[in-house]
Structure formats: structure tokens, C-alpha cells
Amino acid sequence: MTSTIDTAAGELAGLSATTLLRFATAGSVDDGKSTLVGRLLHDSKSVLADQLEAVEHASRSRGAEGPDLALLTDGLRAEREQGITIDVAYRYFATPRRRFILADTPGHVQYTRNMVTGASTADLAVVLVDARNGVIEQTRRHAAVAALLRVPHVVLAVNKMDLVAYEEKVFAKIAEEFTAYAGELGVPEITAIPISALAGDNVVEPSSNMDWYGGPTVLEHLETVPVSHDLTSCHARLPVQYVIRPQTAEHPDYRGYAGQIAAGTFRVGESVTVLPSGRTSKVAGIDLLGKPVDVAWTPQSVTVLLEDDIDVSRGDLIVPSSDTPSTSQDIAATVCHVADTPLVVGQRVLLKHTTRTVKAIVKQIPSRLTLDDLSQHPNPGQLVANDIGRVLVRTAEPLALDAYADSRRTGSFLLIDPADGTTLAAGMAGEAFAKAEDAHGAPADDEGWDF
The missing domain is CATH 2.40.30.10 (Translation factors)
Known part of the structure; x- marks a missing residue:
């Protein structure tokens, strides 16, 4: 007879052989991200009995008739009181087919910076849209961040379909608009799924209310989407x-x-x-x-x-020695500005790349992305919180950055305020900015850039 220990060992061995998927959720306030995550954990039997009991108790104290599954991820007291997600909530769960690391990111515009944190290592991003509101500015911003961070897979989850009578035309219109927009951004793969996180439609189990939809549920897609963490053939660093x-x-x-x-x-x-x-x-x-x-x-x-x-x-x-990247003191990159204070031309900053931190100066801000039509607003002069734009940075010492398209690890960096250590912007390196090709009016030599 097989012992309990042997059975447990076999289950652990099988679990270790499953692949790992890192994914992040994103969406506007009240689109239902935390409810989706709670439903996903609950219906996949990934919630412990005492956790569910605590959620039911907290829900009753707030006057809810049933358990508010959003409370499974909104762990901070301020989040529970305000009914919004503030911090990135990480959850770990597994099914027989795959292990998951989930980052539930805030939807409020003020906390878009946290979405950058959650999606920076994600293999997949789930972008939620309220079926009643459709694609809005924050949806576009989250799509832009996912594209900027080169998240390989994006799921458009059109939530609250129960509030639009499960109408196929509503879903089709939103899916078409989002797919066209994300496609222009260069998102490689987009999967649209109509759901109701509150009722559980198409989250773990297929919905009988949307028999016109023949695609996968959210969990089915998460379990089967192809992922590869094989970086052994990349540039060795x-x-x-x-x-x-x-x-x-x-x-x-x-x-x-x-x-x-x-x-x-x-x-x-x-x-x-x-x-x-x-x-x-x-x-x-x-x-x-x-x-x-x-x-x-x-x-x-x-x-x-x-x-x-x-x-x-x-x-x-x-x-x-056979694969040596070039070094440069001039860095051209796209950044997502995450600080409350603006990033301005001439500002002295610290640039952190892998384990190296050097002094730097913002030489130019050539453009800022306009989310409505994806046009570039030239020479904005500054970037404010949640802006996405191009920057040219001069560093005090040479750095060896790969293109972000080649390596998310060695092609990324942070701009930091030297006064208090605040993170100002998350950067994705492009081609090195050559002095001879400076067409933006910045100094072509070191004069005026005293570190």
C-alpha cells in the first residue's frame, strides 16, 4: 500500500515538473481585478479554509450578503477601507498543469507605477475592461506599459458581462477596438475573453450564459499559453x-x-x-x-x-569576449515616469543598471507618447507621473547596456533621485545615443554637463 508520504512526494515531484507562469492583472478602478483574482483562487481550490472564513467574516462586517472575493488580494487595511487596490499583491498558486506567480496591480491612475513593477517580469498580462465602459484612457495606458515592457502575451478580459445582458455585440466591439490599439503598439499576442468575475462566468468554468463564445476560460488559457524561461542561449551576462x-x-x-x-x-x-x-x-x-x-x-x-x-x-x-556589448556614456531609452515630481531636462539623477549605479544628467526629452492616437508629442520639456516618453541621458561613467528587445534584464535601468533615493523612472534601453548623431540640439561634448 502506498504511504501518505510517498503520495505527497509524488505530488511534489509532479508539481516541480510543471512550468511556471508569471502574470499580472491590470485595469481601471472598479473594473473587478481583485474580484477576478479572488474568483480564480477560489474556484481553482487555491484558498485555504481559514482564509475563506476570514473573507466571509470581513464581508459580513461590511454588510455584504456573500463573500467578497476581492478581499483575498486587497490585504492592506487602507485598501479594504477604500475598496481599491493600492499595493501590488503577489499570490502564489498551482494547478496540476502549471504553477503561477500572480501580481494583482492597482487600477487607479495614481498607482500606475505599481503596474510597471508587477508587469516587469511577467510572461502575461491580464487587462480588464468594464463591459459598460469599454476601452478608456487607463486601458490604453496599461496596454502601452505592457507593450513597453515587452510582455509576450496579453489577455483582454471583458468583465461584468452580466451587467450588459451577456451581449455578444458589446464584447465584439470592445475586443476589436482593443486589439487594433494594442496591435499598433506591437503587442505580439492578444486573447479576448468575455467574463463575469462576480458570477464566475468563463473564469475557471465555461459560461452557460455566453454559448456564443467558443474560446478558453481564463484559467484554461493561463494553463496552456506557451512560455519559455530558457535564457541560456541569450547574451551571457x-x-x-x-x-x-x-x-x-x-x-x-x-x-x-x-x-x-x-x-x-x-x-x-x-x-x-x-x-x-x-x-x-x-x-x-x-x-x-x-x-x-x-x-x-x-x-x-x-x-x-x-x-x-x-x-x-x-x-x-x-x-x-566573443559577445561583448558596446559601452557608452550616452543612453537613448524609453521611460515610464513613476514619481510625483516631474523629470526635466538638465536634471541630475542616478542611473542604476544591474548592480552598477552611476551619476547621470537628463540631456534631452525628445518626445512624449500621446495615448489617444499613439503620436509622439515633440520636446515636451518634462515628463510627469505616468508619462511615457523618450529620454537621452549622459552618464558619468560608461555603461554596457543591451537593447531591451534583446534582454529585459540587462536592457533595463532605473533613474533615481540622488537626494532621497526615490525612483523617478523605469527605463528600457534602445540604441546607444551617439554624439555625432545628436540631432536634438543637446551639447555634443562634455561642456555644460558637470557631474
């Missing part, structure tokens, strides 16, 4: 986080460079280059969990030893 010098009698000359491999694979004997200095060496050894290995890949955290005693410090980037 190791940002140095810490230099290890134990200075013990056993290892008197040990010098290791520790960090998490951002992408790609490293092998013992491979020729590598340290950026931004450009010094070269070979990998003499790789330590993983205290043991030597011949090869290591993303996202493993390792310590790399080099054959030559060269100057390497925190913030340096170790890359294969």
Missing part, C-alpha cells in the same frame, strides 16, 4: 555583486566575483571581458553552492574565478 576574498589559510589567494547570471551560460576556460574597463581573462573556475562546476547558466547565483589578477569590483559586467 554576469553583473558582479560582490568580490569574495576569504583570506584563509586554506585559500590565501582566493578572489571570486559573485553574482546572479542575468542571461546566458558561462564555462570554465572561456575567454571573458570585464566591462567597462575592457580587461580580458579566462574563467579559471566556477563555484556554485560552495562546489566547483564546469558550467553555469541563468538564473544561478555563482562565484567566478579568473586566471588573471585584474581589477574587478561591484557593478562591473563579466561577458564572453
Whole structure:
């Protein structure tokens, strides 16, 4: 007879073999994101009995007849009192087919910055739309952020279909408008699903009220959408986080460079280059969990030893000599401004790229995206909270950024206020901004840019 322990071990083994999907929800206030997430957790049997009991008790105290499933994710007291999502709520659950990390992001315009946080590592974004309101400005903003962050898959969940009598024409009109808009932004894959999160239609179980819809439910799509986390074939990059010098009698000359491999694979004997200095060496050894290995890949955290005693410090980037990115002090990028204070031309900032933080100055803000028609408003002079625009930044030291299209890890950065450490903007690097090609009137040399 199979023991309980053996059964549990088998279930854990099967669970570890399932793929992982990171996804984020987004939508305007009162579109029903938290209710959708609560319904998804409840109907997929991912809610513990004591959690459900607590939700039922909180719902009764607020005068609700049944359990308010939104309370499963709106965990902050201020969120429960105001009835809105403020912080990004992360939830972890699993089905027999897949494991999930879910980020329930705020819908209020004031908290769009948190949507950037939640979607930055997502494989899929669920954008909710109230069937009564259709596509609005915040819907466009969330679609733009998903496109900007290169989220591979987007689900349009047209919610509250029960309030429009489950009309197919209402759903079709919204789906057509959103698909056309997101397609112009370059979103690669869009799946539209009509749902009622409150009633449970097409969330986990198919809806008998919408027999005209023949597509998947939300959970079915989440379980079957193709995802790949294989970054081993990408440009190999190791940002140095810490230099290890134990200075013990056993290892008197040990010098290791520790960090998490951002992408790609490293092998013992491979020729590598340290950026931004450009010094070269070979990998003499790789330590993983205290043991030597011949090869290591993303996202493993390792310590790399080099054959030559060269100057390497925190913030340096170790890359294969055969695949070395160019370094530059001029960065052209698209940013999403997340701070309450504006970002203006000439502003001194800190730029954080992987483990390296350098001083920088905003040289130019060439354009700001207009969400209504996706046109570029030229030379806006500043970016305010939730604006998406192009910036040109001059850094005090050279940086080695990949294009964001090639690597979401080494192609992204943060702009930080040096006075108080506030994050100002999240940036996605494009092509390096060359001095000779400066067509925006910014200084072509270092004069006027005193760090």
C-alpha cells in the first residue's frame, strides 16, 4: 500500500515538473481585478479554509450578503477601507498543469507605477475592461506599459458581462477596438475573453450564459499559453555583486566575483571581458553552492574565478569576449515616469543598471507618447507621473547596456533621485545615443554637463 508520504512526494515531484507562469492583472478602478483574482483562487481550490472564513467574516462586517472575493488580494487595511487596490499583491498558486506567480496591480491612475513593477517580469498580462465602459484612457495606458515592457502575451478580459445582458455585440466591439490599439503598439499576442468575475462566468468554468463564445476560460488559457524561461542561449551576462576574498589559510589567494547570471551560460576556460574597463581573462573556475562546476547558466547565483589578477569590483559586467556589448556614456531609452515630481531636462539623477549605479544628467526629452492616437508629442520639456516618453541621458561613467528587445534584464535601468533615493523612472534601453548623431540640439561634448 502506498504511504501518505510517498503520495505527497509524488505530488511534489509532479508539481516541480510543471512550468511556471508569471502574470499580472491590470485595469481601471472598479473594473473587478481583485474580484477576478479572488474568483480564480477560489474556484481553482487555491484558498485555504481559514482564509475563506476570514473573507466571509470581513464581508459580513461590511454588510455584504456573500463573500467578497476581492478581499483575498486587497490585504492592506487602507485598501479594504477604500475598496481599491493600492499595493501590488503577489499570490502564489498551482494547478496540476502549471504553477503561477500572480501580481494583482492597482487600477487607479495614481498607482500606475505599481503596474510597471508587477508587469516587469511577467510572461502575461491580464487587462480588464468594464463591459459598460469599454476601452478608456487607463486601458490604453496599461496596454502601452505592457507593450513597453515587452510582455509576450496579453489577455483582454471583458468583465461584468452580466451587467450588459451577456451581449455578444458589446464584447465584439470592445475586443476589436482593443486589439487594433494594442496591435499598433506591437503587442505580439492578444486573447479576448468575455467574463463575469462576480458570477464566475468563463473564469475557471465555461459560461452557460455566453454559448456564443467558443474560446478558453481564463484559467484554461493561463494553463496552456506557451512560455519559455530558457535564457541560456541569450547574451551571457554576469553583473558582479560582490568580490569574495576569504583570506584563509586554506585559500590565501582566493578572489571570486559573485553574482546572479542575468542571461546566458558561462564555462570554465572561456575567454571573458570585464566591462567597462575592457580587461580580458579566462574563467579559471566556477563555484556554485560552495562546489566547483564546469558550467553555469541563468538564473544561478555563482562565484567566478579568473586566471588573471585584474581589477574587478561591484557593478562591473563579466561577458564572453566573443559577445561583448558596446559601452557608452550616452543612453537613448524609453521611460515610464513613476514619481510625483516631474523629470526635466538638465536634471541630475542616478542611473542604476544591474548592480552598477552611476551619476547621470537628463540631456534631452525628445518626445512624449500621446495615448489617444499613439503620436509622439515633440520636446515636451518634462515628463510627469505616468508619462511615457523618450529620454537621452549622459552618464558619468560608461555603461554596457543591451537593447531591451534583446534582454529585459540587462536592457533595463532605473533613474533615481540622488537626494532621497526615490525612483523617478523605469527605463528600457534602445540604441546607444551617439554624439555625432545628436540631432536634438543637446551639447555634443562634455561642456555644460558637470557631474
